[in-house]
Amino acid sequence: MHSSRAPSILIAGAGHCGGRTVQALREYGFAGRIDLVGDEPGLPYERPPLSKDALTGERTHASLDLMDAEALQALDVQRHLARVTAIDTQAHTATLSNGTALAYTSLLFANGGAARPLPISGAQLPGVLSLRNKADALVLAPYLAQGKRIAIIGGGFIGLEVAASARKKGCEVSLVEGAPQLMGRAVPKLLADRAQALHVARGVDLHLGVSPLHIAQTPTGLSVALSNGITLQADAVLVGIGIIPGTDVAQAAGIAVARGILVNRQLQTNVPNVYAAGDVAEFPSHISGALLRQETWQNAESQARVAAQNLMGGAVEFAASSWFWSDQYDYQLQVSGEPAAGVHTVVREQEDGDVLVFYTDAAHRIVGACGWGLSSRIAKDLKLARTLVERGASASPELLADPATRLKALLK
Ligand SMILES: Cc1cc2nc3c(=O)[nH]c(=O)nc-3n(C[C@H](O)[C@H](O)[C@H](O)COP(=O)(O)OP(=O)(O)OC[C@H]3O[C@@H](n4cnc5c(N)ncnc54)[C@H](O)[C@@H]3O)c2cc1C
Incomplete structure (x- = not known):
């Protein structure tokens, strides 16, 4: 029985979510062995700047790393520069592209996807x-x-x-x-x-x-x-036509996949000690129950924390409100929550030409919001819109649409 083994957690994917999961495991007090397997050389890092200031040279690649080499070492992780090529869910073992076989008590797929x-x-x-x-x-x-x-x-x-x-x-x-x-x-x-x-x-x-x-x-x-x-x-x-989520290894092992690796609210696959998080995971929304797969920085961050707790034997449900941004020139787009779960759409044209759109359910609860505007000008309102979504605040369409309404006042 795997439960009699010393706990050992294997993470397939040493990217954003994998890196954050390692940090969270130690933060939550996991003292067992951690194998972090990934085929990209170097340290786990965040990708958003790769199309923005790290592409224009305004930011160095090293500044994208989630931690420096010393910090990774302090986390006491077995780092394998390889891909996971197969897992055996009965034997609780994984095979790596360099021929290594590793045993695990629980495993996380955090292997993202490849450019389509x-x-x-x-x-x-x-x-x-x-x-x-x-x-x-x-x-x-x-x-x-x-x-x-x-x-x-x-x-x-x-x-x-x-x-x-x-x-x-x-x-x-x-x-x-x-x-x-x-x-x-x-x-x-x-x-x-x-x-x-x-x-x-x-x-x-x-x-x-x-x-x-x-x-x-x-x-x-x-x-x-x-x-x-x-x-x-x-x-x-x-x-730039999207990614193909890395479902092949999981699927070959008999794990249920659809548009991603299918998980429940605890980010657990149909094999109880195997989890998935980040870009590769397809999970039920805590708002609508709809199956979602999110390719966002914030999803990688917050699912890593839930996955870490559950890999250690917890039963935490993922219920973070989703959020992403895109920077284009000096403009920013943000989308918060789940616009598709809204039944009413309310457009708020700000006086300065920026725009916010709110999505509310039948009871006027704000379930999603998005906005576009000059980054320096709209930042504050985008943050407030996100907070309104996170708090599930309610407001009438008239109030939301009126640029004279202070969004902060709706938080109360
Ligand atoms: C250029 C770019 C810009 C972005 N901009 C934004 C943005 O502005 N806002 C936003 O919210 N999000 C943005 N994102 C998305 C965000 O970066 C991703 O959602 C996030 O990186 C997902 O983390 P992840 O750990 O799931 O996947 P990844 O960070 O991709 O990590 C997966 C890792 O697993 C490795 N791997 C793959 N297969 C295997 C295997 N079989 N075994 C072991 N390892 C494997 C991969 O090589 C990779 O290192 C951007 C992404 C890119 C690429």
């Missing part, structure tokens, strides 16, 4: 890049220079953030998005339209409702043929 490849010819050519990790950012960064031409495939957060970073560095930027609006269904059209107008005003050559057909090498770089008949010329093509 572009399924067209030419996508394998040198200069066709993606952005998921530090190594990818090091390949992309030299293209962000005055006069270089970057073609971006995908008008989601990463594509748009790279577009903004590339314009800041003086690149000529084209961006191709298959849908008629930017940022998909994650944000309302009203906000997507504002972002679109900003990118156009900052000189991005935008192609909406258009798909890339094929990429070819030319004497001077790459060409991207588009479905609207236009051919883009570029020095590099950045593909």
Whole structure:
């Protein structure tokens, strides 16, 4: 029986959530062995700056690390530079890509996902890049220079953030998005339209409702043929079309997966001592019960803390309100809570041209909010909107829509 073994926790994935889980395990007093397995060299780190100030060179890669080498050592972790390639849920063992076999009493999948490849010819050519990790950012960064031409495939957060970073560095930027609006269904059209107008005003050559057909090498770089008949010329093509969550090892071990590794509110899979957290986990919302998979910094942070407690034998439920942001130029977008769980949508046009959108349930409880505006100007209101969601505050649509209503007053 595994319960008679000395407790030993194995974490598959040494990224953001894996790193935070190790810290939380020791913080909560776990004294057993921890194996942290991940294929990226270096220390666990946070990724958001990779498309923003760490891409433009305003921030160093080292500053992204969750901890320094000394701090990791102090956590007394067995760090394996490898991938978990298989687990045996009966024997409680994991096999690593370097041939090592490890025993565990409980295991966490915190292995995120891989950049989704572009399924067209030419996508394998040198200069066709993606952005998921530090190594990818090091390949992309030299293209962000005055006069270089970057073609971006995908008008989601990463594509748009790279577009903004590339314009800041003086690149000529084209961006191709298959849908008629930017940022998909994650944000309302009203906000997507504002972002679109900003990118156009900052000189991005935008192609909406258009798909890339094929990429070819030319004497001077790459060409991207588009479905609207236009051919883009570029020095590099950045593909930002989402990730494929790393469900394969779990699935092969008989663990239930759908759009991610399926977990319950305790982040536990259908195999009791196996958990999943972060980008790879598909979990039930504490608001609506809907199954969610979130690719956000805050989700990695807060699920790590819940996973740590449950890996140690706890039964803590994950009920953190979700939240994410995106920085584009000097503007910021934020989405809090679960907009899809709302039945009413209330738009609040601020006097300065920024905008907030609230989502309320049938009882006017605020279940979601989002906003877009000049970062320095809207920051305070975005934070208040997030707090309103977290507290499940209620307000009438009239009050919420009125820019004269102080959001702070609604907290009471
Ligand atoms: C460029 C970029 C910008 C972002 N910007 C924002 C932002 O502005 N706001 C926001 O909220 N979120 C942002 N995010 C999302 C956020 O970074 C992720 O949600 C977060 O990193 C998820 O953490 P994770 O630990 O689940 O996955 P990861 O941090 O990806 O870590 C997973 C690790 O597991 C490793 N791995 C994979 N397979 C295996 C295996 N079989 N065995 C062992 N290890 C394995 C991977 O190599 C990786 O190191 C951004 C992400 C990127 C890439």
